[in-house]
Every structure is written in structure tokens, then in C-alpha cells.
Amino acid sequence: MLSLDIERALGDFRLAVAFEAGDGVTALFGRSGAGKTSVVNAIAGILRPDRGRIDLNGETMFDAARGIDVPTPKRRVGYVFQEGRLFPHLSVRQNLNYAGLFSRGMPAREFDRVVELLGLRDLLDRRPGNLSGGEKQRVAIGRALLSSPRLLLLDEPLASLDAHRKNEVLQYVELIRDEVKVPIVYVSHAVEEVVRIADTVVLMSAGGVLAVGPAEDVMGRSDLRPGEGTFEGGAVIDAKVVEQDIEHDLAVLAFDGGTLTATNVDALIGEPVRVRIRARDVSIALERPQRISIQNVLEGKVAALGAERSGIVDVTIAVGPTVLRSRITARAAKQLDLVPGLEVYALVKAVSLDRRVGAG
Amino acid sequence: MSLTTEELEVLLLSLRVAFWSVLVSLPCAVAVAYVLARASFPGKTLFDAAVHLPLVLPPVVVGFFLLLLFGRRGPLGSILEQWFGIVVAFRWTGAALAAGIMGFPLMVRAIRLSFETIDRKLEAAASTLGAGWAGVFVTVTLPLALPGIITGVLLSFARSLGEFGATITFVSNIPGETRTLPLAIYTYTQTPAGDAAAMRLSVLAVLLSLAALYVSEVMVRRAARRVHGEDAVA
Numbered sequence: 001m002l003s004l005d006i007e008r009a010l011g012d013f014r015l016a017v018a019f020e021a022g023d024g025v026t027a028l029f030g031r032s033g034a035g036k037t038s039v040v041n042a043i044a045g046i047l048r049p050d051r052g053r054i055d056l057n058g059e060t061m062f063d064a065a066r067g068i069d070v071p072t073p074k075r076r077v078g079y080v081f082q083e084g085r086l087f088p089h090l091s092v093r094q095n096l097n098y099a100g101l102f103s104r105g106m107p108a109r110e111f112d113r114v115v116e117l118l119g120l121r122d123l124l125d126r127r128p129g130n131l132s133g134g135e136k137q138r139v140a141i142g143r144a145l146l147s148s149p150r151l152l153l154l155d156e157p158l159a160s161l162d163a164h165r166k167n168e169v170l171q172y173v174e175l176i177r178d179e180v181k182v183p184i185v186y187v188s189h190a191v192e193e194v195v196r197i198a199d200t201v202v203l204m205s206a207g208g209v210l211a212v213g214p215a216e217d218v219m220g221r222s223d224l225r226p227g228e229g230t231f232e233g234g235a236v237i238d239a240k241v242v243e244q245d246i247e248h249d250l251a252v253l254a255f256d257g258g259t260l261t262a263t264n265v266d267a268l269i270g271e272p273v274r275v276r277i278r279a280r281d282v283s284i285a286l287e288r289p290q291r292i293s294i295q296n297v298l299e300g301k302v303a304a305l306g307a308e309r310s311g312i313v314d315v316t317i318a319v320g321p322t323v324l325r326s327r328i329t330a331r332a333a334k335q336l337d338l339v340p341g342l343e344v345y346a347l348v349k350a351v352s353l354d355r356r357v358g359a360g
Numbered sequence: 361m362s363l364t365t366e367e368l369e370v371l372l373l374s375l376r377v378a379f380w381s382v383l384v385s386l387p388c389a390v391a392v393a394y395v396l397a398r399a400s401f402p403g404k405t406l407f408d409a410a411v412h413l414p415l416v417l418p419p420v421v422v423g424f425f426l427l428l429l430f431g432r433r434g435p436l437g438s439i440l441e442q443w444f445g446i447v448v449a450f451r452w453t454g455a456a457l458a459a460g461i462m463g464f465p466l467m468v469r470a471i472r473l474s475f476e477t478i479d480r481k482l483e484a485a486a487s488t489l490g491a492g493w494a495g496v497f498v499t500v501t502l503p504l505a506l507p508g509i510i511t512g513v514l515l516s517f518a519r520s521l522g523e524f525g526a527t528i529t530f531v532s533n534i535p536g537e538t539r540t541l542p543l544a545i546y547t548y549t550q551t552p553a554g555d556a557a558a559m560r561l562s563v564l565a566v567l568l569s570l571a572a573l574y575v576s577e578v579m580v581r582r583a584a585r586r587v588h589g590e591d592a593v594a
Contacts, residue, residue, distance in 0.1 A: 044488050072487040073495075085485040088589030089503045101499060102490035129589030147489045 002026075002151055002183065006042055006052035006062075015039070015207040018052075025177050025184045027198035027215065029191075031238065031256055031321060034204040036187045037082075040153045043185065044079050045072035057150055073102065078149030078182075082156045084136040086128035092139050093124040099147030106146050117179060118142045118172055134165035138172055145180060152176075155187045166193075173197055191303035191318040195340065205236070234278035235324045241267050250295075253351075257320025261295040262351040279314055281349040282326035286336055288345050296348035300324065302340050305333065317346050324348075363564075371564065374541040377452055378520035381460035382467075382513055389467040389512060390502075396468070397475035414526075415465040423529025426458055430530070454531035455538045459523040463516030470515055474508020475501070506583040514576035518569060541565055 005018035015035045019026075028036040041047035043054060045061065048069065054062040056077070061070045086095050096115070099105050106114075115121055118138045128136060137157050144152055154173065158166040174197055177184060188194050194201060194215065201218040203211040211218050239260065243252035251265035253273060260275065267273050288297060298319045306314035308330040315338060317324045324346050338344070363371065392411055396404070414422050430437040431449050440446045448454035478501060486496045502509075524542040531538040533547060545561045548554035 046484055046488075071492070072484075073490045073492050075488075076490075077488060079485070079488040081481070081485060083481075085479075085481055086589070087482060087486070087500060089506075089586050098486070098491075098499075099489040102492070102495055104490035127589045143489065 001055075001057055002043070002185070003055040004039075004043065004052075006039075006049035006054060008038065008042065008047065008049045008051075010038065013207055015049075017204070017207070017209055019202045019209055019212050021183060021185060021200060021202075023181075023183050024199035025186050025197050026200040026202060027194040028185060028187045028202050028204055029194045029198075029218075030189060030204035030210075032189050034189075035207040036189075036204055037155055039204075040079070040155050040185060040187055043075075043151070044077050044153060045070060045075050073104075076104065076148060076150045078144030078147050078152045080137070080140045080144050080152070080154045080157050082159050084128075084133075084140040086131075086136055086139055086143070088128050090127075091124070092120065092126050092128070092131070095128065095139060095143050096120070096124075096146055098143060104147045106148055111146060114142050114145050117175060132165070133161045134168050137161065137169050141169075141172065141176065145176065145182070149182055152182050152184045153187075154184060156189070157186075158188075158190070158193060170196065189321045191316060191323050192301070192341070195304045195316075206238075210236075234276055234281070235322075237275050237277065237322055239273055239275055241265060241269050241271050241273060244269055255322055257300075257322040258298050260298075260348065260351050275351050277324060277348055277351055279325040279327035282317075282324055283347040283349070284315065284317070284326050284328060284332075284336065284338070285345045285347055286342075289347065292347075294347045294349060296351065298324070298346045298348065300344060300346050302338050302342045302344055304340055305338060317344060319346065367561065367564070369536060370539060370541055370544045370561065371568075373452060373536070373539065374521055374568075377455045377459055377540055378517050380453075380456040381463060381520045382517050384456070385460040385464050385467060385516065386509075386513065389464060389471055389516075390509070393468045393471035393475055393512075394497075394501075397472045411468055412465045414462050419462060419523070419525025420529050422461060423458060423526035426454070426461070426526065426530040430454065430457065448531075450531050450534060450538065452531075452537055455523075455527050455540060456520075458526040458530045459520035460516075462523050462526055463519035466519055467512040467516040470512035471505060471508050474505040474511075477508075478504045504587050507580050507587060510576055510579050510583055514572060518572055521565070521568060521572075541568075 002021040006015070008015045013035070015038050017035065017039050028039055030036055038047055042049050049062065049064065051064050053060060053064065056075070060068050061075055062068060087098065090098070096111065097105060115124070118141060120139060120142055123131065123135060123139065128139070131139065141157070157173070158169055161169060170193060173186070177197060186197060198215040201213065201215045202209055203218055237255045239253035239255035241251055242254045242259070244265070245251070249263055251262055251267070253260045253262055253265070253275060262275065265273065300317040300319035302315060303318040303323065304316040311330050313328060313330045313333045315326045315328060315333065317326055326346060396408060396411070428434055430440070432438065432441060432447065437449060440448065446453065448457050482504070483496050483500055486500045491499060522542055523540070524546065527538065527540065528543060533539050533543045539547065541561060541564070545558050545565070548558035548561065
């Protein structure tokens with residue numbers, strides 16, 4: 001059980017995050033730059049918060065008020081980094097046994113089990129320099145598992161892999177989740193990964209937490225409970241003005257994954273803006289529609305389907321790393337045969353400017 | 361070409377002086393290089409300059425300072441003699457001291473450079489696996505710095521073999537005690553009809569340097585392969 005409530009200023013960026021994570025996989029989900037890695041670094045003791053506390057299994061790891069800061073080696077938190085970070089001068093076997101040098105090792109039985117689970121038997125005598133990206137991440141996961149961790153942190157472990165390897169490593173992560181009794185905090189900006197492996201989702205944006213809850217609630221429904229501000233009823237997207245067409249009163253906004261056209265954007269070119277797209281303003285098409293009044297047609301993939309409620313279904317669509325939500329009838333979802341992974345076009349009827357970032 | 365007894369004596373003395381100068385200065389150089397690469401403290405620039413001083417000072421000046429400090433009546437020399445019974449003035453140990461100090465900046469520079477190129481993220485990874493500061497240093501930092509350490513050792517070893525000015529000023533030119541290879545060559549060139557002997561010793565010096573270069577090149581290459589994590593080539 002991880003419980004955390006921390007603040008930390010990083011230049012202009014302010015991180016203020018509080019959540020609890022139980023057993024199973026907790027995903028820290030959000031765009032890059034939302035502060036996800038800073039959170040896991042704070043949990044591992046690599047980043048020191050200015051304020052707050054971090055408890056792990058009832059033990060205080062960090063408490064600014066009481067001056068407690070358990071050093072990284074003593075926290076027993078396994079960390080799988082984005083780039084693996086295997087020790088290049090050691091063999092795979094030595095990498096896996098590294099924690100054993102510092103009395104954090106596991107009995108030989110556990111070593112064999114992890115090696116079997118992750119399929120590392122044939123790699124043991126190799127050196128990291130000659131491994132593929134996927135193999136490196138498997139070894140990194142094994143190395144972290146074999147350090148007797150109370151919690152496993154995975155920071156975008158698939159980020160540097162191609163689609164095929166991503167799937168392969170994700171399968172191993174699922175295996176670990178199901179076979180090894182260790183809670184996992186999984187950092188990702190990819191909807192598909194989060195939907196597939198997370199039990200709990202912590203949705204992060206701009207250094208704060210937007211929503212916490214069971215994965216299907218946070219990822220699959222657009223009408224999150226009231227009081228969750230801008231997230232309610234749709235998607236919130238951080239974008240930047242790239243073009244202003246004064247004659248037609250139109251602005252082009254670039255976001256992580258594409259561009260949007262919007263009217264009445266009172267912002268200069270280059271200025272960051274935050275827009276909201278309500279779920280009921282998004283329709284879905286399987287082919288790119290021709291001769292249509294709608295200005296915003298975005299190519300994406302179905303990430304998740306929500307539960308049907310009174311004939312209505314909320315569909316989560318991933319446009320690049322950005323997530324849109326669409327509210328359609330259950331019959332339409334059935335007729336279009338929507339399943340996660342299906343390539344679709346999101347037709348956006350209206351884009352509303354939520355607020356200007358920075359200027360307030 | 362077989363060596364005469366005298367030539368052999370010069371060669372062995374030179375090797376002994378260079379060996380001990382490298383051996384004793386290596387741990388100090390690793391410590392100083394680590395501090396320069398990682399720490400920041402007031403006066404660091406001054407400290408850095410002080411370490412590099414032997415590189416830019418005339419060697420004779422270094423030798424003269426050593427004479428003042430480590431002579432039998434010098435402040436450090438008398439302490440060494442009273443407390444440890446070590447006399448360095450006009451002994452081979454003094455030649456090793458002079459050689460070690462002259463080679464020190466070269467050794468520090470090479471080792472510092474390799475410390476600075478180490479990916480510190482690997483050290484952070486080691487700490488999440490339970491390694492404290494010393495553990496990280498011994499199991500990650502030091503092994504990854506190995507190519508630089510080997511280079512530093514070679515540079516300082518070569519510098520020691522060639523040391524002349526500081527040595528002759530500090531411990532003079534005593535046959536069998538402080539007359540190393542360069543001093544012996546110099547002595548022959550000052551002797552009538554000594555050219556042939558000077559030439560023999562010069563050839564010896566060339567061969568010695570080539571051998572040292574070769575050995576270090578092989579070792580650096582092997583270490584670099586390890587550090588880059590490639591499988592060993594059978």
C-alpha cells in the first residue's frame with residue numbers, strides 16, 4: 001500500500017500530487033510533461049519533495065515535517081527505467097544478481113522462477129550491449145524484481161520499443177502482475193497500455209492529479225463524477241495556437257497528435273491554450289467522410305468502450321498520445337462493430353476554449 | 361644487443377621508480393579526479409590549478425621545492441624521517457616522489473575525464489537496487505572509469521620514465537640510487553666518447569616506451585569493450 005501527498009517546485013513547474021495505490025497495477029497516466037516521472041522518482045527517493053509525505057506499507061519513507069528521508073538503497077523500491085539502464089560492464093546474470101551484493105538479493109529458487117517467467121535463461125551469459133530493446137527491458141524488469149522490492153515502479157518501459165516489442169514486453173508485465181505478488185506503479189502516456197494492464201488509474205496533468213479511480217471508470221467513461229472540473233463530460237487537451245485566420249475568425253491549434261480548428265480563439269500565435277471537447281460533440285466514422293461541414297476530422301484508434309447505460313456508450317479514442325471521448329448510442333457502437341484497437345475517425349463538432357494557460 | 365650490468369642496473373632502477381610512483385599516486389589521483397568531476401565547493405578552481413601546477417611549472421622549480429620541503433631538514437622531510445623512518449632526499453624513493461608528482465596532473469586529467477563521461481543514471485539505478493555510495497563507487501563508477509584509469513596510469517608511467525629536471529634537482533644523479541635512464545643518458549652525453557653508450561640507452565628508452573604504449577592500448581581496448589557491454593570475443 002502506497003500513500004503519497006507531495007509537493008515540489010521544479011523551475012516554473014509545480015508538482016502537487018496526492019493519491020493512494022493498493023495492490024495490483026496503478027497507472028500514472030497523462031501527457032508527457034505532466035510530472036509522472038517526477039512522482040516515481042520521489043517514490044524511489046531520487047527526487048526530494050519540498051513538502052509532504054510518502055508512506056509505503058505503513059512505513060514512512062519521506063516526511064518533510066518530521067525530517068524523515070529514507071535513502072534510496074533502503075527503500076526497497078524496484079525501478080524499471082525507460083531506457084533499461086542495465087550495467088554494461090556486467091553480464092545479464094550479474095545484472096540480475098546485482099542486488100544480492102547489497103543483501104537485497106533473493107534465494108536461488110526465486111532467481112530461477114523470475115528467469116523462467118521472463119524467459120531469460122538463454123540470455124544469462126550475454127552482455128547488455130548485444131541485447132535487443134525488448135530483451136533489455138525484460139532483464140531490467142527481472143533485475144528490479146530480484147531486489148526484494150515492496151513496490152515495483154515501471155517508468156514508460158515500452159517507450160523506446162517498436163510496436164512488436166511493445167506488445168511482447170507488455171505481455172511479460174501482465175505476467176508479472178498476475179504471477180508475482182508485488183504492487184506495481186506503471187507510468188505511461190499511451191491509452192492502450194493503460195487500458196490493458198491497469199487496475200487503478202491516476203490521471204495527471206500539469207503537475208497535478210485530475211482523477212483517480214478504477215481503470216474502467218477513469219478510462220472508459222466521460223461523465224466522471226461532478227466536481228472533477230474540466231475533466232467532466234469530455235476530454236481536455238493542451239494545445240498551442242499555430243495559425244490565426246482573422247478573416248474567417250478561425251484559429252488552428254496544434255496538440256500532441258494532430259491539429260484542431262476552432263472559432264473565437266482569443267490568443268496569439270504560439271500561445272498555449274487548453275481546449276475541451278465534450279463527448280457528445282464527437283461522432284465516429286469508420287471511413288474519412290467527404291463533403292462534410294465538420295472541420296475537425298481526427299484519425300485515431302478506439303482505446304476503450306464504456307459500459308452501456310440507458311442505450312448510451314462512451315467510447316475512448318486515442319489520437320496519437322491524446323485521448324478523446326465520444327458519446328454515441330449503443331446501437332451505433334454495435335452497427336460499427338467498435339472494438340479496442342479499431343482505427344476510426346473522430347468527427348469533432350465543437351471545440352470550446354477552456355482557458356488560456358499561463359496568462360490565466 | 362645484450363645489456364651490460366650497468367645498463368641493467370639503470371633499467372631496473374628506472375622501472376622501480378616508475379612503478380612505485382604510479383602505485384602510490386594512483387589512489388590519490390582517483391580521489392582527486394572524483395572530487396574534481398563530481399564535487400563543487402568554494403575554491404575548486406584554485407584546487408584544480410594547484411593539481412595542474414606540475415604540468416606548467418619548470419620541472420627544476422618542482423625539484424627545488426621538493427628539496428626545500430623534503431630535504432632532511434625540510435618540514436616534511438624531517439617528519440617523514442622521525443615518524444616513519446623514511447628518508448627521500450638523495451634516495452631512489454625521492455626519485456619516485458618527484459616522478460609521481462610530475463605525472464600526477466596527467467593521471468588526474470585522464471581519470472577525471474572518464475568519470476565525467478559516466479552515465480550517472482546508471483549510478484541512480486544501482487542505488488535503487490540497494491547500493492550505497494561506496495557500493496555504487498566500487499561496482500559501477502570505478503569499473504566504468506577503467507579505460508580512463510588505464511590511460512592515466514600509462515601517461516604517468518611514461519612521464520615517470522622520462523622525468524629528468526625535478527629528479528636531478530631533488531635527489532641529484534647518484535649511480536645505483538637515483539641515476540635513472542634519462543639521467544644516465546645525460547651523463548654519457550657529458551662524457552667524452554660517451555655517445556655510443558648514450559645511443560644504446562636511448563634505443564632502450566624507445567623500446568620501453570613502445571612496449572608500454574602497446575600494453576596499454578591492448579588493455580584499454582579490452583576494458584572499453586567490457587564497458588560498452590559487448591560480448592567477449594573468443
